[in-house]
Amino acid sequence: MTAVQKTRASAHAVGRRNAPPPESGTGRPRTGRRRRVAVLTPWLFLAAPLTLLVTFTYLPVADMIGYSFTDWDGVSPTRSYVGAENYTDLVTQPARFEVFLVSGFYLAASVVQIALALYFATVLSFDTRFRNLFKGLLFFPYLINGVAVGFVFLYFFQPDGTLDTLLRLIGVDGKHLWLGDPDLANPSLAGVSVWRFMGLNMVLFLGAIQSIPPHLYEAAQLDGANRWQQFRHIIAPSIKPIISLSFILAVSGSLAVFEIPYIMTGGANGTETFVIQTVKLAFQFDKVGLASASAVVLLILILLITWVQRRLIPEERVELS
Template identity: 55%
Template sequence: MILSKLSQKAQKRLIIFSFTIVPIVLLLMFSYYPLVKMVQYSLTDWNGISPSSNYLGFANYEKVFSNPNYFGVFKTSLYYFLSSFPQLGLALLFATILSFKVKFANFWKGILFFPYLLNGVAIGFMFLYFYKTGGTLDSLLHLFGIHHLPLWLGNQSINNISLSFVSIWRYMGFNFLIFLGAIQSVDPEIYEAAEIDGANRWNQFRYIIIPAIRNILFLNIILSVSGSLSVFEVPYIMTGGANGTMTFVIQTVQTAFNYNQVGLASAMAVILLIIVVLVSAAQFILTQDRSDAKKKAGA
């Protein structure tokens, strides 16, 4: 009845507003409001239980920056960052192979991308049994006559490497899909012209594919930095952060819920957010600079 009395233009505006206001309210309620409260808590000594708290100013931030136990866990992120290079290398290799004519190409694409669709908690439990003593990995190595095996998750010298392999297996499909889309966006006539000129697959990869996906490759490296800083699910499920596998996010969660220091944990979360934002901003600026340089070179 109300809509019938409005003009067509007013009806259109009302419908757009009605469909827009709900997601905006949800976004403000579940994203931005908690962010504001987190910043507020980071300036207090709230324990997550008491109805009141004391204002501390930037004391929590000073504690995080001055105590090496908090920032020292970032060295664990290096394992995940370094593992991103073989991850990207394998993803690029499979994307290049499957961009050409291969039998059952869609089947192999599905196999490679499937791990990325799995829930992180499920992956953690899967590899927990994979790495346990007498588990799947040990059984496979026993078949090849290898019997003196380490504790894959208990030995501090290799446990982070073991966890990094889980990250490679999980995220390689995502990088593979991005690389595949970038490679397939190249004009097929370029490959045909290269074949006529006698270029083999390696030359096509080196002189056609790599220059075409340079920006995508650079973007994935930057994303690997922010991803390695925020690792949580897999190490939390598999080791709980024990034996040197503690990450900054796990430490933040334990500070909040195990030690009831929500104010300090909020400060840690704000610091991590700022680092990720800075990395994302650097990625945007560097990508823009590369795009602008490429346009100038083309001009």
């Protein structure tokens, strides 16, 4: 064997050692395995949150629906099936639904809250001095625990307290029963909700406004548009889906108000909401079955109102260019 032949043989041997192993079959099993892995991978990531969602949301809702067909008192080990008697009791007593009138105060406050949040989000989206500081100050109330907010405003609304002192500085004298007068209690509580939740809406609006391409503002400035015209023709149409979402959350939230009035007044002086009434039925009058039926009715109302809102205000896709 010549030197050339030896070189070719050694190169051929090295190539055979470095070559990948031949695939068995036609390659379909490996392709099918990759497809199965691609399908299962998202579900592996979703396993934990779905387990928590089912365990702490859907299963309790299913139990609540089951309780609504019983006369359980919340303590007894036995539960008697009563059919639709709890729902009949709710329907035949319209006074139980009069508490929804209180939700009107919170719905009106939600409109004010959305308007203020939209104003501050628009102002802070432009080049404003100390805008990061103002963002933090406006968003901070949402981070405070609701119980703490309730106790703070209990002192704020005391007769001859902080609010009355501030009013005297501008010439309004006298002691006001902000939480004791039925004409003042609900507006006062609704004002607390405006202070607490406005920052959340502001952040939602601010994030949507900052997604608007800057060249739209530049083109508007070249055409001589002022701030109001930029808001009317650029900002408002661009964030319309977020505004619609905020109104949907406002309506559902006004129907399910609980912690602020419960902590500050306990539902007294005409401030009782539907949720407070439901809690009292369950834990004060030991009517867990009736309270569960009441909660199911509230859930159905919220879902129905949300569906109607989505039909009246369909989701629109905004194209920014």
